[in-house]
Amino acid sequence: MTEKKETKLVSVPSTTMIPERDINKPLVLEAIHLGIEFGGLKAVEEFNIGIGATEIAGLIGPNGAGKTTIFNLLTKVYQPTHGMILLDGKDTAGMNTTQVNKEGIARTFQNIRLFDKLTVEENVKVGLHNHINYHVPASILRTPKYWKEEKKAHMRALELLDIFDMADMADVPAASLPYGAQRRLEIVRALATEPKLLLLDEPAAGMNPAETEELMNNIKKIRDEFQIAIMLIEHDMNLVMGICESIAVLNFGKVIAKGTPSEIQNNPQVIEAYLGSRKEEKA
């Protein structure tokens, strides 16, 4: 019985998460046979996925399953040892992290990585970097173009911070923000780069239920306003089941199930993977 259900859910090597829905949506991201080995350890193996242009996708799995590693592969923090990544149909082989961002993937980090000594506003302006149009001579000579572009960047930064009601914290050093606000600032900074696909690595970590609820609404709002695809890693099942349209479950570097939230919730393999890992934790 288990076998039967598996073949229905995981249609490898098809890359689409939910074939019925994705057929009509152009794919912004496609990963095919993606994998990486760390000195013999296969951290991620045969990862196939397709994400629609305005889809909210979830990536779940027990600790150490390889979720963050997949984000690191997609953003080229690690170079994949197998497979390929197509971004808007374009092969990202040979690109580095910077180029991948310019092509349209932005991300946040599980272990928050802000520019600590810069202010909140400056952090967002770094995100706007490739959309500010002046060069070194203009900044040294403070030409009208410099002032115009800086003013534009300032307004845009405040606008983006407003998504999370953070505009009033603009002048505060990023490091002095409370934990939840730091996570939100990472999202704003990533959005500032104008991505097609936003990767969120445990965005609700360390947040209380009220904050998580608000975050859920904001993630939906971001998708609707910016018309971008979002892929998120999260351990908070309420959040994942609440906003993800498609979910992939990872265990020991391999996808064990893909489908809609209800399909995933009822998948015995998924339940086993989670219960199994819980047993291990206890032991």
Place this chain on the structure above:
Amino acid sequence: MKVLSKLSKRGFLNYAIVIAFYLVFQILSVTGNLSSSLSGQLIPIVAYVIMALALNLVVGISGELSLGHAGFMSVGAFTGAIVATALQASVPNGILRLVIAIIFGAIFAALMGVVIGIPVLRLNGDYLAIVTLAFGEIIKNLLNCLYVGVDGKGLHFSLTDANSMNLEADGITILNGPMGALGITKISTFTSGIILLLIVLFIIKNLVNSRTGRAIMAIRDNRIAAEATGINVTKYKLYAFVTSAALAGSAGALYALNYSTVVPKKFDFNTSILILVFVVLGGIGNMTGSIIAAAVLTILPELLRQFQDYRMLVYAIVLILVMLITNNEKARATMVMLRKKISRGKGKEAQS
């Protein structure tokens, strides 16, 4: 408007300090109250302040370590000396010649910065420190066996000795190996040095408060996040490093053209470390601190001459005091508060 006023307010303090410093010493000098040994130190002080600012751009803003900044100063110094001496006849105006010499000094030092920076700044890790350390030593040894002369036909170079340049009768030897640059006409003046310093401050301030400066500081704070945000790490590290090298080169030219002779040995590892000491004592990333530390610690040995035996003791005590003040959390908080108060005062004036 808020941005504009906020941005323009930043860094005013540094200009004020430099101008106050200039006025005090200019008045002392005009009224005859400046000892000759101290007045001879004015241009070196300015040059070292520029060096400290340049190095702070690398260490404090870019977060890289350079242990060979005296090498860039050296390149600027000898380029400046060669250019100034070679142009002696064709450009009689001293100020103009100084400006040309400084520009050439900056360009050549910047080129060295590019040569070192391109391969090294690609790597992640503290490779810059070790390579700049080697660079400083190599430049010193190279200049020690470089001979440059000028005659009617133009510049002549040799790596063996002065005679092999085969200068014509009217030719002059500008660079004479280990004896350094000889017969330089002193064209640096305190005023021109201060103007250069103000320009350097202007460049650094405007660079830091721009998209380029933010990119450089973002890389310093978190390289991986900067990459994921679309920042080209190597490019912006290189911008900071090459700008710093150019500024150090300009300081070198100013410095060299204040003496009749300059030897390559002057710009050795000790000088590089001395400049680093200014930066660390003044507070890493703190430009105001760099100005004060470099000025105070260059003047101090002169002022302490009268204490003879106690000179080094007092110097050491001052070092410790400066370190305690600039690197102490409480003292720094007080400084920040004071600065805020000052700028708030300024803001009110501007509004009323």
